[in-house]
Amino acid sequence: MPRIRRIRRKKPRAGSVWKKLLLWGVLGLLVLAAAVVAGSYLYVRAYLKSDGFLAMLEQSAVDDMNVETARIDPLDWDGSGIRCGGVTMEGHEFLTSLQARNIETEFSRWELLKRAFVITSVNIAELKLRLAPVPFRFREKPEGARSWAEENILPDTFRLEKGSIDSLSVSYGEVGQLYVLDGTRVESAYDAGSSQYRFEMQGGRLLLPFKGCPEFSLMSGTAQFNHASRRVNVPSCRLTTAAGGYLDIKGDWDGSSSSWTANMVVNGVPASSVLEDHWKKHVQGSVSGGIDLRGGRDGVTHVAGLARLQGGMLTGLPVLDRLALFCGSSRFRNLPLHEASAQFTYQESAWHISNILVESENLVRVEGWLEIGKGGGADRKAAGGAAGRRPVESSSGVFRCVFRFPPGSGRQSGVGQCEYRRDAGQSVGGLVRAAHQGGGKPPDGNRNGQGG
Numbered sequence: 001m002p003r004i005r006r007i008r009r010k011k012p013r014a015g016s017v018w019k020k021l022l023l024w025g026v027l028g029l030l031v032l033a034a035a036v037v038a039g040s041y042l043y044v045r046a047y048l049k050s051d052g053f054l055a056m057l058e059q060s061a062v063d064d065m066n067v068e069t070a071r072i073d074p075l076d077w078d079g080s081g082i083r084c085g086g087v088t089m090e091g092h093e094f095l096t097s098l099q100a101r102n103i104e105t106e107f108s109r110w111e112l113l114k115r116a117f118v119i120t121s122v123n124i125a126e127l128k129l130r131l132a133p134v135p136f137r138f139r140e141k142p143e144g145a146r147s148w149a150e151e152n153i154l155p156d157t158f159r160l161e162k163g164s165i166d167s168l169s170v171s172y173g174e175v176g177q178l179y180v181l182d183g184t185r186v187e188s189a190y191d192a193g194s195s196q197y198r199f200e201m202q203g204g205r206l207l208l209p210f211k212g213c214p215e216f217s218l219m220s221g222t223a224q225f226n227h228a229s230r231r232v233n234v235p236s237c238r239l240t241t242a243a244g245g246y247l248d249i250k251g252d253w254d255g256s257s258s259s260w261t262a263n264m265v266v267n268g269v270p271a272s273s274v275l276e277d278h279w280k281k282h283v284q285g286s287v288s289g290g291i292d293l294r295g296g297r298d299g300v301t302h303v304a305g306l307a308r309l310q311g312g313m314l315t316g317l318p319v320l321d322r323l324a325l326f327c328g329s330s331r332f333r334n335l336p337l338h339e340a341s342a343q344f345t346y347q348e349s350a351w352h353i354s355n356i357l358v359e360s361e362n363l364v365r366v367e368g369w370l371e372i373g374k375g376g377g378a379d380r381k382a383a384g385g386a387a388g389r390r391p392v393e394s395s396s397g398v399f400r401c402v403f404r405f406p407p408g409s410g411r412q413s414g415v416g417q418c419e420y421r422r423d424a425g426q427s428v429g430g431l432v433r434a435a436h437q438g439g440g441k442p443p444d445g446n447r448n449g450q451g452g
Helices: 014-048 051-065 148-152 318-327
Strands: 069-072 075-077 081-090 095-107 116-131 157-160 162-174 177-191 196-202 205-207 216-226 231-241 246-254 259-270 283-296 299-315 334-337 339-347 350-360 364-372 395-404 415-421 431-436
Touching: 051 069, 051 081, 157 177, 216 246, 231 259, 259 299, 334 350
Parallel strands: 116 157, 116 162
Antiparallel strands: 069 081, 075 081, 081 095, 095 116, 162 177, 177 196, 177 205, 196 216, 205 216, 216 231, 231 246, 246 259, 259 283, 283 299, 299 334, 299 339, 339 350, 350 364, 364 395, 395 415, 415 431
């Protein structure tokens, strides 16, 4: 009779049961956490597009930027970045208009745990700003009790590490006195050491409200912005013109007072691009020199500089025709200039032009000074770029001219000189005194120099 063997079942150990329960519990918590995260993500995405959140955000923009209205398109959040179709703001103080299109941002989620909202990168396809020449100020907010979330959870630090703008357009000033930068690409980075934002700019065009100033193209530029002091510093900027030549600019702008300073170095800019139309056919050559400017809310208040005309040529001027008749030589009708320079300042609504020197070797040399606008006769907006429609009523100047008679002109000697003066209240033009040697009359009057 066969023996029947009993099979003993092993009892599960108490420790393995707890391990299984712990494993299933952890898996359950992970599933629950994933569900919570997914639900929170969907909730946040929906909340960012809600009318209530956008209304709160628009009101914050109105308060922080000190504007009258703000409109923000619904936001799209993918977990680590926020996208917005556009932002529009309108105001009546420093920021009168802002239009931004296609904004994409990336931010650090880990920095949120430290209550810091750090945008690691932002890109704006197009940004248009219109600024008025008044101090920028934040709108004062009524102080009230902060909520528990504001005190303990919400970020209390904001920082932008880097950003870019594909097309930036900025206009500053009043109608008729606008400084315009249009279509410039900008890249920015935050310097933690100096607490400054650094901007690199390239491309676009620059329009300045100075009379006779050409349109410039921005080759490259660097700017630094300090948020605490509200100052903008431009350590380097190079502009070019379509006709040739360039300008190097350095400057500083104080946002609290709207005051600014600028230093310009001009090199090889064709004279035809800075002269008025009726002078372009009479003056040839290229302009070089340096200019220091200061201004504020009322526009340009001070201008000082030195200008030189290189490779210059004067042609087709009536005074040259008179000089050619007087000297008996047609060489004076087209006058090559070996030296042409002057210093100038603009203060108290008057232009002061000094150390004027115009020389054509072995033909003529002119020295003198000139003041325009002193006493309020000149248009006070001339320095700001608006063309003065009123004639200059108050001006004065003294010029000394030395010219040589070319061989074969019929003159017995080779040197003559004259002085010209025009003062406020006197008749236009005329030679005050002329001294010459040889036959003939002075170029505009009788032998004693009393011209018409």
